[in-house]
Each structure stands twice: as structure tokens, then as C-alpha cells.
Amino acid sequence: MKVHHFLARARFPSLLEALVEAGYEVIGPRVRDHAIVFEPLTTVEQFPRGIIDEQAPGHYRLRRTESGRLFDWATGPQAIKPLTFAPRETLWRSERQPDGRLVFREQPPEAQPTAVIGVRACDLAALSVHDRHFLHDAHPDPHYRERRRNLFLVAVNCLRSAATCFCTATGDGPRVQHGFDLALSELDDGFVVEAHSQQGQAILNALETTPATHDQLEQVEAGLERASDQQTRRLPEGSVPEMLQAAVEHPHWQSLNDRCLTCGNCTAVCPTCFCQTHVDDLSLDGQTASHGRQWASCFDPDHSTIHGTVIRAERPQRYRQWLTHKFGTWVEQYGRSGCVGCGRCIAWCPVGIDVTEELDALSIAPDDAPSRAPDGEERS
Amino acid sequence: MTGALVPFEAEVVGRKDETPDMFSLQLRFTDPEVQAAYRFSMGQFNMLCLPGMGEVPISIVSDPDEREMIDHTIRKLGSITRNLGQLRVGDRLGLRGPYGRGWPTEAAEGTDLVIVTGGLGCAPSVSLIEYVLHRRGRYGRLHIIQGVKHSNDLIWRDRYDAWRQHPDVEVYLTADTGDALWPWHVGPVTQFFERIDFDPGRCSVFICGPEGMMRAVIKAMRKRQVPDERIWLSMERNMHCAIGSCGRCQLGPKFVCRDGPVFTCRELAPYLSHRGV
Numbered sequence: 001m002k003v004h005h006f007l008a009r010a011r012f013p014s015l016l017e018a019l020v021e022a023g024y025e026v027i028g029p030r031v032r033d034h035a036i037v038f039e040p041l042t043t044v045e046q047f048p049r050g051i052i053d054e055q056a057p058g059h060y061r062l063r064r065t066e067s068g069r070l071f072d073w074a075t076g077p078q079a080i081k082p083l084t085f086a087p088r089e090t091l092w093r094s095e096r097q098p099d100g101r102l103v104f105r106e107q108p109p110e111a112q113p114t115a116v117i118g119v120r121a122c123d124l125a126a127l128s129v130h131d132r133h134f135l136h137d138a139h140p141d142p143h144y145r146e147r148r149r150n151l152f153l154v155a156v157n158c159l160r161s162a163a164t165c166f167c168t169a170t171g172d173g174p175r176v177q178h179g180f181d182l183a184l185s186e187l188d189d190g191f192v193v194e195a196h197s198q199q200g201q202a203i204l205n206a207l208e209t210t211p212a213t214h215d216q217l218e219q220v221e222a223g224l225e226r227a228s229d230q231q232t233r234r235l236p237e238g239s240v241p242e243m244l245q246a247a248v249e250h251p252h253w254q255s256l257n258d259r260c261l262t263c264g265n266c267t268a269v270c271p272t273c274f275c276q277t278h279v280d281d282l283s284l285d286g287q288t289a290s291h292g293r294q295w296a297s298c299f300d301p302d303h304s305t306i307h308g309t310v311i312r313a314e315r316p317q318r319y320r321q322w323l324t325h326k327f328g329t330w331v332e333q334y335g336r337s338g339c340v341g342c343g344r345c346i347a348w349c350p351v352g353i354d355v356t357e358e359l360d361a362l363s364i365a366p367d368d369a370p371s372r373a374p375d376g377e378e379r380s
Numbered sequence: 381m382t383g384a385l386v387p388f389e390a391e392v393v394g395r396k397d398e399t400p401d402m403f404s405l406q407l408r409f410t411d412p413e414v415q416a417a418y419r420f421s422m423g424q425f426n427m428l429c430l431p432g433m434g435e436v437p438i439s440i441v442s443d444p445d446e447r448e449m450i451d452h453t454i455r456k457l458g459s460i461t462r463n464l465g466q467l468r469v470g471d472r473l474g475l476r477g478p479y480g481r482g483w484p485t486e487a488a489e490g491t492d493l494v495i496v497t498g499g500l501g502c503a504p505s506v507s508l509i510e511y512v513l514h515r516r517g518r519y520g521r522l523h524i525i526q527g528v529k530h531s532n533d534l535i536w537r538d539r540y541d542a543w544r545q546h547p548d549v550e551v552y553l554t555a556d557t558g559d560a561l562w563p564w565h566v567g568p569v570t571q572f573f574e575r576i577d578f579d580p581g582r583c584s585v586f587i588c589g590p591e592g593m594m595r596a597v598i599k600a601m602r603k604r605q606v607p608d609e610r611i612w613l614s615m616e617r618n619m620h621c622a623i624g625s626c627g628r629c630q631l632g633p634k635f636v637c638r639d640g641p642v643f644t645c646r647e648l649a650p651y652l653s654h655r656g657v
Contacts, residue, residue, distance in 0.1 A: 092386045094431040094474065101410070102431060102472045106386045138638075139384035139623045248654050275627035278620040282432025289432035291385075293626070303628055306618045307457050317656030321630075329633035 005209035006216055008190040009068070013044050015117070015154070018206040022199075024115035024152055027083070029076065034062055036076030038083070038116060048073055055162040055343065058352030071118060071186045074162035075342050079123045079271035080116055084147045085130060088294040091143070091278075096287045107290075109146035117154040119180065121173030122165075122342035124155060126271030128179050132334045133274050152199060155180035159223030164343030166233035166356060172340045174227040185220040192220050233343070233356040235327075236363040240337065244328035247362045253316040256358075259351055260319045264297030266345035266353075267322065272330075272338045275303065298322050323358060384623050387429045387474030388414050392467050393449055399535050403465050404441070404453045404503075407475055420444055422511050423482025423504060423614060423642045427622050428452065428464060429474030436460045437619045437637070440478060441507035443514065450475075453503035479622040480641050483508055484612060488584035491610075492520040494576065496569055496597050498527045498589025504614060505588040506536060513546055520583075522549045523576050527569035527593065531555040531562035550576065569593060573600040580604050585611045595652060598645055611645035632657065 007015065019026050020042075028041045031048050041047070047070040054061045055074070065072070090107045097103065119127075127148075134144035158165075158174035167173030176183050181200030185192040192212045195201040236243060267273040277296040282289045296303060299318050304311035312318045330338035339355070346354045394406030407428075409415040420440050429435040436458075442451035456462045467473065485508075493512060497505040512519055524543060528534050534553065544551045552572045554565035565571065585601055587594050594613050601611055617629035617636040624638035632651040634640060639647075651657045 096431070096472075100470075100472055102389045102474065104387050104389065104431075104474060134625070137624060139625070141625065245650065248657070274625070276620060276625065278435065278626065280432050280434045286432070291429075291431070291435075293620070296626070296628070298627070304618055306616055311617070312656045314656060321657070325630065329630070332633035333635075 003194075004212035004217060005193045005204060005207070006190055006212040007184075007193050007207055007209050009188075010190075011208055012070075012191065014207050015203070016042070016044065018203050019115040019117075019152065019154075021206070022113075022115075022152075022203060024113045026115050026117065028117040029071070029073065031062060035060065036062070036073050038076070038078055038080060038118070044070075052160070053162055055164040055347040056352075057164070057346050057354045058349055060347045068188065069186050071156045071184070072160055074158060074160060074165055075120060075122070075344060075347075077269045077344060077348055079126055079269075079342065079344070080119055081126065081130070081271050083114065083116065083151065084127065084144055085134070085274060085295075086143065086147075088292060089143060090290050090292040093288065093290045095289075106142075109143040111147040111150040113150045113152065114147075115152040115154060117156075117184075119153050119155045119176075120158055120342070121155070121176045122167050122340040123271060124153070124176055124179045125167075125170075125172035125340040126342070127153075129272045129334060129336065129338060129340070130274065152203075153180040153182075155183040157183060157185040157220065157224060158227045159186065159220070161227045161230040162343060162347070163230075164233070164346045165227075165231050165341065166235070166343055167341035168228045168231050169233060169235045169356075170337060170339055170341035175224050185223065187216060187219050187223075192216055233346075233354075235356060236359050240359065240363075241328040241331045243359075243363050244324045248320070248324075250362050251366050252358075252361045253320050255361075256316045256319040256353075257314070259353055260299075260315050261351060262299040262315050262318055263350060264299040265348045265350060266355075267297040267299060268295065269344040269348045270326070270338075271340060271342060271344070272326070273297075277302075298325070323355065323362075326355075327359065385476070385621060387427065387435075387476045389472055390450075390475035392469050392471045392473070395467065395469060398453060401456045402453060402535070403456075404451060405464065405467065406442075406449045406451050407473070408449045409475065410472070416447075418447075418450070418478075420450075420478035421482040422485050422508055424478035424480050425622075425641065426450065426452065426475055426477030427479070428454075428460075429476070430460055430463055431474060433463060434460050435474070435620070436464070437479070437622060439504040439507075441503045443507075443511060451507075453506075477622070480637055481639065483586060483614075483642050484584070485511065488586075489518045490520065490582075492523070492578035492583040494523045494525065494578055494583060494585045494601075496525045496527075496585065496587045496589070496593075498569060498593035499529070499533075502526075502588045505586065506539065508586060508588075509543060513543065513549075516546065520548070521578055522546075523552070523572075523578060524549065525552045525554075525569050525572055525576075527554050527556075527589070529556045531558045552576070568596060570596050570600040573597075573604060580606045583610060586614075587611065588614045591652065598649075598652070608646035608649055609644050612642050613645060613648060614642050615640050615648070 050067045053073045134141040155176040181197045195204040275296045276293040301310045326338040389410045390407045396404045427435045438452045558566045619629045620626040624635040629636040
């Protein structure tokens with residue numbers, strides 16, 4: 001049976017010290033620009049003590065409370081995606097020799113051992129989705145692999161949900177389930193800690209803990225149950241991929257034309273979106289060049305442009321691509337939905353479009369829906 | 381190990397202007413080991429790279445048994461292809477590949493072939509036809525159907541004449557608009573499908589061209605009882621990585637670069653009938 005430990009609040013700094021001692025750069029939640037972001041930190045004072053997040057469609061505000069807890073916030077805009085899938089990075093460089101020959105040199109993957117404190121169940125689920133995309137294919141991505149290998153993950157069980165959270169509906173939270181090294185559950189006077197890997201156990205051994213009491217474990221369970229109960233958003237019953245497949249020509253998509261700004265915020269904050277643009281730079285003398293990639297969004301018309309024609313030229317078509325990929329075709333590609341229920345796309349959408357509401361609307365068959373054309377045949 | 385996204389240096393060993401806006405490049409990897417290890421199948425593509433400008437996916441049009449060089453026929457459509465057109469013999473560029481799943485040339489053996497091309501100068505289908513004719517005995521009857529917008533758009537006229545000379549080969553040419561000297565048909569490619577002589581129960585239909593034409597051909601082939609899994613389509617989408625990572629070429633659940641560019645109609649039917657998918 002798994003042993004749970006208790007780390008008194010006063011001893012929390014020893015976790016940071018143990019991670020630094022083990023050679024990790026420590027990254028954790030900090031408040032910047034009125035949001036929780038993951039950034040390097042060195043002291044406990046830099047954690048968002050007593051800060052909670054109020055989230056709603058198109059709404060994200062931090063509020064200070066009297067609580068002494070460090071992890072009462074639910075999610076920031078970032079997840080940990082930027083730590084493994086870099087927003088912009090160079091893949092190779094080339095040099096033209098005086099005799100006209102070209103030399104291509106791979107940019108070696110670089111990564112420092114990095115410990116992230118405060119990773120949520122939804123973030124872990126998203127990471128495992130990205131592992132499938134970037135690692136489990138014929139061409140594992142060396143840059144992603146190197147950063148991933150160097151990550152030490154200190155997960156935190158969510159004992160409070162934001163109003164936008166719906167990880168219970170996707171089955172990804174609020175309890176952290178797999179893919180972490182240490183897990184913390186925060187109580188008023190300290191943390192219940194469990195190790196889930198050898199590296200995690202080594203760090204745990206370096207901490208001065210006491211066995212967690214039955215009462216402490218019950219408090220954690222109650223907190224997790226409370227976090228689940230706080231979630232009100234749900235996904236449609238039945239197979240969402242099948243529903244979306246049947247709804248390709250649903251008239252509801254057209255309503256997005258008046259709401260969606262195609263700004264791409266949802267794809268930027270989504271912890272599983274992986275689309276990329278490859279970019280090339282040339283030195284002023286034209287002799288050296290570099291080739292890199294950066295995050296891209298399927299809301300950008302250029303995303304689908306071929307021979308000057310935009311395949312998804314209309315806004316509703318781009319929104320449809322995003323939603324049907326995330327909740328539908330993703331399942332065929334990766335064996336699960338691309339949504340982990342973090343709710344970021346709802347909070348960070350400037351006009352408050354709520355994916356759960358859109359899915360609901362699409363799951364209701366329209367009365368005046370045109371009969372579906374036989375597959376592969378032109379509609380008249 | 382070098383990452384899959386890093387090109388190798390290649391040299392232009394031959395070039396030819398096909399039309400004012402189309403040209404062919406013969407390439408060879410400068411590292412003999414890379415060239416010796418390079419294998420591809422019909423319908424696959426390479427990424428051609430001009431450092432500092434970018435990469436473009438281009439179909440391979442040489443014969444897979446030709447091991448000394450790799451041919452590409454390229455249309456000048458954007459800045460990279462226009463600059464590729466400036467290359468001369470001896471010039472260097474980046475090359476990586478091959479990528480994707482090509483035409484099912486083995487699965488098609490022993491069957492009648494119907495190769496339908498729309499649009500002008502669809503080089504991949506021309507090379508597929510040459511491939512079949514070099515292995516004539518392995519395939520049944522061959523029907524080549526080529527549609528163009530205007531009669532002036534038909535390039536490689538001499539090849540069509542040469543193909544007709546082969547036994548059991550029928551060539552049908554049609555233009556949406558023909559001029560006075562256009563000796564062949566006018567109208568859509570589908571006009572031939574009711575009368576061409578092939579065995580619908582034992583055939584392979586290969587389609588390359590605009591998606592609107594594909595839909596029309598599929599409809600006509602279904603009418604002749606050709607099952608969807610015997611109809612193959614070569615698709616085009618925006619691609620940056622060619623290895624199923626950048627996400628740009630998605631078509632339903634498929635990554636065109638990795639799962640295609642050649643698909644069976646059965647795989648794509650749910651997506652072909654909708655605009656903007």
C-alpha cells in the first residue's frame with residue numbers, strides 16, 4: 001500500500017532546497033500581469049499565497065484571500081506546454097561555403113534538469129497527449145524528447161475548481177493520476193505528499209516528513225470531492241466524435257461567424273494544441289540561414305492555404321476544424337479526446353465562447369437540417 | 381542521429397523547362413551513402429529546401445528503380461518554387477524524404493487501371509503511367525483519362541501519342557474549352573466513364589487533380605459499381621513538416637503528409653463531401 005507523508009507548512013522550503021540540491025532549476029506558480037504563470041522561483045515567498053482565480057467565459061481575475069495556501073488557484077493561462085513544446089525554436093542551421101556547397105547542421109536539443117511545482121491533473125493529461133504526438137511516432141521529436149526527459153514534475157491535487165473547470169467530464173481530474181514524480185495535496189497546516197517515481201522518492205527521502213494521519217487523508221479526499229462537486233460544465237452524452245461527424249453541416253456553426261474573432265487565443269492557451277509554422281531566416285550576407293518552428297493556430301487563414309487558396313476560408317470553418325479536431329478526430333489519431341477539461345479556452349476567449357455550450361448546441365439535431373448527402377457526393 | 385527535419389545537401393544534375401511556368405529538376409544527394417540508401421515508391425514526395433526561404437513538398441516523378449537521381453517536376457506558384465526555377469546544373473539545395481504513402485502499385489497488379497487526371501500537367505500521374513508501361517505485363521487494361529480546362533493547357537502531347545501505341549492502352553483527352561484544332565473531346569472527364577471497357581470488380585482507379593473533379597469521378601465510378609476501396613486519390617494540403625507533426629495538412633483524422641498523400645476513397649469519403657474541412 002502506498003505510504004503518504006505529511007510535510008508541515010514550515011518545512012515546505014525544504015522541498016525547494018532538495019530540488020535545487022538535486023540539480024534542478026525550479027519553476028513554479030507566480031503572479032505576473034494579474035495571472036498565474038509558471039516561472040523560475042527561489043523562495044516560498046514568491047508563491048501565490050492566498051491567491052484564488054475567478055474564472056468565467058471571457059473572464060480571469062485573481063483575488064487575494066486570507067488563506068495561507070499556495071495552491072488555491074486552479075489554472076493559469078499557460079499549463080506547462082511551453083516547457084516541453086517551445087513557443088519558438090531553431091531546428092537547424094545552414095551555411096553556404098565559398099564553393100557553393102551547403103552544410104546543414106542540426107541544432108542540438110538543449111534542456112536543463114527542470115522541476116515544475118504545481119502541475120495539475122489536466123496539465124499531466126495534456127502532457128501525456130503530447131507525449132503521444134511528439135514521441136510515439138516514426139519520427140520522435142528530439143527537442144521535445146530532451147526537454148521531457150529533463151522534467152521533474154511536482155503535481156498538485158486540485159482541492160478547489162474554477163468555474164470553468166470540467167476535468168471530471170473528461171475523466172482527467174481533479175485527482176492527479178499518473179505521470180508525475182511527487183504529488184502534493186495542500187491542507188491548512190501542510191501538505192500530504194506521495195512519491196510516484198524513483199526520482200520522486202529520492203526527493204521525498206530528503207524531506208523531513210511524518211506519516212500522514214487518517215484525518216489528513218480524509219481532508220484530502222473531501223477536498224477532491226468538493227473540487228469535483230464545484231464543476232458544473234459537462235460534455236454531451238454519448239460519442240462526441242460521432243456527434244460531431246454527424247454535425248458537419250449543422251447550422252449552428254454559422255453562428256460562430258458573428259462571435260468568433262479567430263484570434264487563436266484558445267489554441268495558444270490549450271495545453272494540447274500542437275500546430276506549428278516552420279520559419280526560415282537568412283543572414284544579411286545570405287551565407288547562413290536557420291530553420292525553426294513556432295506555435296501556430298488553425299484559426300490563421302494561412303494555416304490551410306495552398307497554392308494561394310485558403311481551404312478553410314470562413315470563420316465558422318476554422319472554428320469547426322478546431323472543435324471537431326479537439327473533440328472528434330483527435331480520438332482516432334491519439335486514442336483519446338484532445339480536451340483535458342482545463343477550461344482555459346473558455347476563460348481566455350475574449351468573447352467568452354464556451355466549448356461545452358457549443359458542443360451542446362451541436363448535439364441537438366436541428367429541425368430544418370438538410371438531409372445528409374451520401375458520402376463523397378456533391379450536394380445540390 | 382540526425383533529426384528527421386534536417387535536409388541533406390543535394391545537387392542539381394539536370395534541369396528542363398517543360399512550359400513557361402513548369403520545369404523539371406534532376407537531383408542527387410551529394411553524399412553517395414545517402415543517395416545509395418535512398419528508396420521511394422510511386423506517389424511519395426520530398427521536401428525541397430532553399431535555405432533562408434523555406435521548404436516545399438514536391439512529388440517524385442522518376443522511376444523508383446532509377447537509383448542515380450531523383451526527378452521532380454515543379455510549377456512556379458510561389459516564391460520558393462519560382463526560386464527553385466532559377467537553379468542551374470551544379471547548384472546545391474536541401475532535400476529530405478521520401479515522405480508519405482504513395483500509389484498502391486503492388487495492390488493494383490493484375491487489375492485493370494483507370495488513371496484520371498484533371499488540371500494541367502499533373503506530373504505525378506504522368507510518372508505513374510510511365511511506371512505502369514515499363515511493367516506492362518503486371519497490369520490489365522490501362523485507361524488514361526486526362527481533362528484540362530483549355531486545349532492549350534495540355535502539355536506532354538507527344539507522350540499521350542506514344543502511350544496510345546501500347547497494347548491495351550486507351551487514352552481519352554478532353555478540354556472544358558477546345559479551340560478549332562483540338563482533335564479530342566470537349567466536356568468533363570466523366571463523359572467517358574459509361575463506355576470505357578474495364579472490369580469494375582477487378583480494377584484500380586487512380587485520381588489526381590482538383591477535388592471537385594475527384595468528387596465527380598467518384599460518383600461516376602460508384603455508378604459503375606467500383607467499390608470505394610478500389611478508388612485512390614492523391615490529395616494536396618498545406619505542409620510544413622512532412623512527418624505528421626506540424627498539424628497543417630489535416631483532413632479529418634488524417635495527416636495528408638504521413639497517412640497520404642494517396643488515400644482510398646473509403647478513407648476520405650466522409651470528408652470529401654464537405655466544404656472547408
